[in-house]
Amino acid sequence: MDFTFTEDQLAFKEAISRFLKTEVPPEVLRDICDTEEGSTSELRQKMAEQGLAALSVPENQGGLGMDDTAWSLLTQELGYYAIPDSMADTAYVASGLLTALPEGTQQREQLLEMIAEGSIRIAVVHGVNPLVVDLHLADKALVEHEGEVHLVSREQFDCERNTSIDSSRRVSRLNFSASSASKIAGADDGSGVWAETLNRGALAVAGKSLGLAQRMLDLSVDYAIQRKQFGKPIGSFQAVKHKLADVVGGIETAKPTLYRAAYALANGDARADLYVSHAKLACCQAAMVAARHGIQVHGAMGYTWEADLQMFMKRAWALQASWGTAEFHRQRVADDILADGVAIGPQYTFEG
């Protein structure tokens, strides 16, 4: 029993963190948000060079073969710097989906190799998400259709381009008709793969939300120390302190649930749905509380475009319903723990 990360894992996370901090400071984030696409291929390419694209592609296909627990750390960094890019959708969610398909599935190996090289963008389209991020930029889409897996190229589907409250996000509905030509896996193989894929998508959102919560907390603490009223920093007032202390509580309660869920996914735990939904709810809630208290602590500045807080807050809001609404995930928790004869209680924290 060791519920901690290895030094290697933490060192990799630190390296990525330093890289993102240098590449995407808030002023650069603002510039990228102002571009036509809300993202840039230069940043995408640099992230691939750091090993992010190849992270969980199997070693046979030129990847690093790292599992969900690594992503539980890295998605927090993507959230902390509000990275304006859908990299995790390709490198984590699509890569996980393709890896889970039987070897020899049409295009499986070559797509994985392209993911590892950073030479392809793949959008993953699942019914739980009516809107898909960066679908219009995707080279390919992996689409769920009655449990089957369909693979379509950009020229084979229509999509619109909607702008989001988060200036870096472009989201689309997919217009596409499934056919036997687009099918690469039937429902026999596909159902289990899609269940896992949904969990990966939700876990990525959870990790990003937790990182965003931490960033909003840090920004709010800085502001509360620097802003003076009544001749003192506002952070010396208990009403302000206690709000920020509650943000800490939310983050610290959510963090282990994220790691627990990642471990469950990586190890094929039969109750992975439960743990992932718990993590999604806890991390998104932590982000909502951090946003709510963050804007209050920032006062009128929090309501402006000018203060950096807004970029992180809006990302957190946009992610709330991504890969399943709160009610969707609460229902999954209920389906597990309210069922007959289920193993819950103090003896089943890890084995149940």
Added chain:
Amino acid sequence: MQLKFNEKQNAFRTEVREWLSNNVPAEPLQSYDTREGFEQHREWEGKLYENRLSMVMWPQDLGGRGCDLIEWLIFEEEYYAAGAPMRVNQNGQLLLGPTLMEFGTDEQKHRFLPRMASSQDMWAQGWSEPDAGSDMASVRSKAIRDGDEYVINGQKTWSTRAIYADWVFGLFRSDPDSKRHHGLSYLVVPLDAPGVTIRPIKALNGKDAFAEVFFDDVRVPASNCIGEEGQGWSVAMATAGFERGLLLRSPARFQQTAKRLVDLYRQYAANHGENGALRDAVLESWMGAEAYAQAAYHTVGLVEKGAKIGAESSINKVIWSELDLKMHEAAMEMLGAYGELRGGSPAALDDGSWLEGFLFAQAGPIYAGTNEIQRNIIAERMLGLPRA
């Protein structure tokens, strides 16, 4: 990351589970806030001790079995899952015990710890005074050195179960001219010493759950001072964090309450149909308790790798106390009109145990440092916000 227990841990779990299933009293003990119930609990603690299950983490020569923190968590899980009696001597075992381990002389350790583990000695805490609650550094009770003795005068209050206990520990001002955190000494005092008067205070449950303790020229030997004279504040604070945060209220306790709450909701839904708001409250409770348990394992993992836990413990204190309140509020809502019934009433459901828990949960955000103080600690020591 490896979330499986090893063979030794599984064997320990099995041993504890079997022992508890053979030994936990079939009938619940009376409330430990009564004299009779207190003595029943002392007897139970003695039984645990005989099997080295009272303080599993303590070294063997001091009455424990030298378990590590993971084994301690396993013990707690089995203990609460078995519905075993509440631990009556925790103030001694979990607040004073670790302090003695760190600051006590060998003589003091052997004199106090085994008898504490067995509950032959029951301990009450003596931190608060009428004018020193959250502001503990303003204690005024004096302990003035006179040769080989201290002469104690003053008053302590909110001493849990002090009218039944054998000893009290706390901070006393040994330098009469000192102020605030300086000049305090950490002393242990037998409650049958001449000059000690104990006046019970009835708690919300109507029982003598705590007391005021008056000291009138009470003499104790200088060897009753834990750590150096005048260093009482740092002695008390050195071990305050970890215990307050984790050991004092282990996650298993709240996981067991959450499990009972799930059962209660299933009964409720069978009788009255599904209720979305109550369902959500139950789900939140279960998730809160699980998250606390997972956080404990994460923390223990970090501690075993050498991390020091300080102000982080204040987060735990806020989390478990507010979770406990929410769980009992949800239970009361499900019990509806029957929620108000005391145990023993003919119409009471569940022998009034949810109501007792609801009453006790009201104290959670207040004792062991109010949640306002905990939030100040989080904000100042973890976030670096300036003091007022």
